[in-house]
Amino acid sequence: MTSQTSLRETESYNFAYLDEQTKRMLRRAILKALAVPGYQVPFASREMPMPYGWGTGGVQVSAACLTPEDRLKVIDQGADDTTNAVSIRKFFQRTAGVEVTEATTGATLIQTRHRIPETPLTEDQILVYQVPIPEPLRFLEPRETETRRMHALEEYGLMHVKLYEDIARHGEITNSYAWPVMAEGRYVMTPSPIPKFDNPKLSDNPAVQLFGAGREARIHALPPYTKVVSLDFEDHPFVASKADHACDICGSHESYLDEVITDDQGGRMFVCSDTDFCGTRSAALAAERG
């Protein structure tokens, strides 16, 4: 990885693209976010060499956390090989010269869009989420001044009104992703658009979880082992659901599945959305069979 060309490119950028002052500003915001789990900390979001919506918030947070010794993994919807994941991985390879990996267990920092890896994380890892809209109350109350006040005063009745409306209209809470959670009994936050299947993994997780929203210029965070509760009603409890299937490749019943349409005749298959988990499992099964 440390060929002559990439070294030269690395030297022409500051480490991990951003200048040191910017990273310092970001780290301050991250520390504050970690100190107040679930609270959205404003930060001076920078223009990044990629469009908004492509993970500029996550990239800035990753840039502020990376050290030359880190090993980076980037996933998009669980996959290491999609355009978004590949571009961000390449970006840090060029600007930080860090090692990269596709193995969840081998990574020290994982930037993710819309998934939490299936393989349990450890205390030595940081998970960075790309967040499009950090404010869970946004669609109920458009005024930022008012939502900030609601967070400050713990006025979260409105959040449950949204869930109430779902049940009244559809018989159940219809969020299948971005299901709002309460962090450490204080702040309601969005887990970013991860499937609700992943929500239980937010809670009591040994890894540091950081959430960056570039366009909205907000960072929020969950320090290790934070209690995270998905909002629900006593008589309509939260259920972490997934497609009722096994993976058609590795046969797992436990992992979150993507439905893939295979032809125009309605053919389809269910496969793990976490490509590393699926590949590792398939390889192990193949080895067992000999």
Add this chain to the structure above:
Amino acid sequence: MITLKDVSKTFTLHNQGDGQSGAVIPVMAGVSLSVAPGECVALTGRSGAGKSTLMRMIHGNYLAASGEILVGGLDVAKASPREILALRREVLGYVSQFLRVVPRVATLDVVAEPLLTLGIPATEARARAATLLARLNLPERLWSLSPTTFSGGEQQRVNIARGFIHPYPAMLLDEPTASLDAANREVVLSLILEARARGAAILGIFHDEDARARVCDRLLDVTGFTPGLAA
């Protein structure tokens, strides 16, 4: 039960007088009277002598300029609005000549309301209202209608029912039989006699001399209290 001591009343018309103070019109002066429990007293005097004004002062509707108006131990002339409200709720009944109610409310509920404000359950209050309306010969088909559309006699009976639904220890009756036919007049007179018998102190205005003679223990001419008429 009802005792007035040297009560006077003036009206000050700020917008009609000359100069800053407006026109001050003395309407009553030196009123002293007393009505004991179980006694019915009729106010007399010609029209404009101040009978209604006096009743309204006792009810707290008009402010007295001076003197004491004691009803059940409370000096209405000096009492706070809150005390007067409690007095009207629990002690002092009033049958006025005019019906003032929320439009579109059923007659039965209009009559039951004084009991509801006393905290009596709605079913019981309505049952008592129904009994009284039946006794006053108000046709049952009218009970669910608003009394605002009723004839004068019907409205009067609704007012009487409201005034007699609770056994108030003191009562003010302003022309209770004015627009009633003979049969209903009899019912009202018996209601008054029953109230008197149970010990209510009653002060009333009766233009109907025969009615006055049958229910009242004594007469009290207010002409002597009226400045300009007394002399």
Add this chain to the structure above:
Amino acid sequence: MDGAEMSIYARMKGAEPLLSVRNLSKFYGSRIGCADVSFDLYPGEVLGIVGESGSGKSTLLSCLAGHQTPDEGRIAFDGRDMIAMAEPERRRLARSEQAFVHQSPRDGLRMGVSAGGNIGERLMAVGARNYGAIRETALDWLGRVEIDGARIDDRPSAFSGGMQQRLQIARNLVTAPRLVFMDEPTGGLDVSVQARLLDLLRGLVRDLGLSVVLVTHDLAVVRLLAHRLMVMKSGHVVEQGLTDQVLDDPQHGYTQLLVSSVLQV
């Protein structure tokens, strides 16, 4: 006098006012919003505040409800100092023990949320987390304000003006507040709808023992709803007392003018 009558006043002597206001003033620069207003409001009492536009009645109401901070004076709610109170506590009171009924239902309802959700919001805000129970309470309240329970999932935008106003009242009263502020609650409604709303409010006040501060310019409304009346002019209270006494035997020149200016039907 016998003891029964005496005891009602003795009982009242012990009662504490729910809302106690002393020398309240609010200025807009050199202009007076309201000046030196004092009164006590006891549990179960309805206080009407009348006066023409610009008389300061709305300024007073918004100071009482905590929407504006007065420049001088004191407001005590149930013995608690409302002006010194921290905002979180004040807002918590505002959505539990107090309520505010706006003249326009659009200001007091969430038009994009169903009738049930509108009623349920205050319950959920104070911690209700059982969907079935919230819905049951919402249905009960729809019944109490005479809205067909079948409309529970409809949005208020599909309701008539009178229904919207009744829904706003249900939404406000669901947490059993002790003090309700009302700003022209019957304004903008047809006369027939107004009468029904007045009757509903009277019943709710009586059955729930509500204390109400009611601002209106409609003397007929205060006569039917308010126990006591305060007349304001140019920011000052010029007269206060028992409602029927103030209306039938007004002492102040302005009140006399106000009462005599009402058109007779």
